[in-house]
Amino acid sequence: MSVHDFIRERFFPHMWCAGCGHGTILNGLIRAVDELGIRKRNLVMVTGIGCSARISGYVDFHSLHTIHGRALAFATGVKLSRPELHVIVPMGDGDGLSIGGNHFIHAARRNINLTALIMNNRTYGMTGGQFSPLSGLGIKASTAPYDNIDNSFDVVELAKAAGATFVARTTTFHVNQLSDLIKAAIQHKGFSVVEIFTQCPTYFGRKNKLGDAPQMLQTFKERTVPVGSPKKQEDPSLIERGIFVNIERPEYCDEYQKLLERTQEA
Amino acid sequence: MAKKKLKQHVINRNWCKGCGICVSVCPKKVLELDELDKALAARPEACITCKLCEKICPDLAIIVETEEVDEEAKPHE
């Protein structure tokens, strides 16, 4: 199949700004599902609100564009009622970790078989560049014109601590790793999280003088290293990419099914 | 053994937004932006069909079409 078989071409060109990394994530996601050979009718995408959330309108899967921060709650309902479907939940950093922070940790704790993608551009793009819980110290935003004094979450550490059984990170520069990690996350049985650094040249880039989209991608290339790279010892400010957690634990829908069978026998 | 060779770059000019990402990541400097800021394969003969441009384009505007070539027919490769 080609990329065009997986998208709703009538909505293209899409609404994202020139150079927005969200389109590259859409591109990597489509390659991942194509390579896995999953039929479109077995794929569900659930999103909340934000530039990131618009992704559910562009894929030709079953799709739900829901409310801010609550994509995982809707996705949990879909998955529990139809566990045979693959449910993919792309979220922005604000949508997923601020408004939806509670849903995120509890979906991880339950280990429900969903694929959560955190499209992390460190800002609220749709509403004009406010800082998010992933912006980090010293960042400039429309709501932090001098400097942001809020510490940020580390998505990988948060997901690990909350109980996610597959946790990975990559960037929109590393396009082969992007589709490989999404593939692995979809195949993993349990709650999987892939954090993807993505560029918002319009707000995050402009406010922080990070240059245009190609320059922001160059920074992703220079500032990240594969997990376990000795370079990280020399320069602890580098950020690791790759798979951090990949373990098996009882999955929520399975346990629910077992419980049903047990109580129905009795 | 069969090998992949470039057939053509299919660039959707209606979808391309001229971000320049493909131009910047191409290892062989095959691509340029034209006077309307649309991607253009200026040096297709240098393309190694790595498909980085196709995979990174945020607008799904490039497809790198390849064809199989028979190595035996090209003794110098």
Ligand code: SF4
């Ligand atoms: S505002 Fe930022 S995140 Fe939103 S579409 Fe534009 S570049 Fe992308």
Ligand code: SF4
């Ligand atoms: S990456 Fe895509 S949208 Fe950007 S200039 Fe190249 S073809 Fe156009």
Ligand code: SF4
């Ligand atoms: S396939 Fe690779 S070498 Fe060819 S134009 Fe695209 S990025 Fe350049």
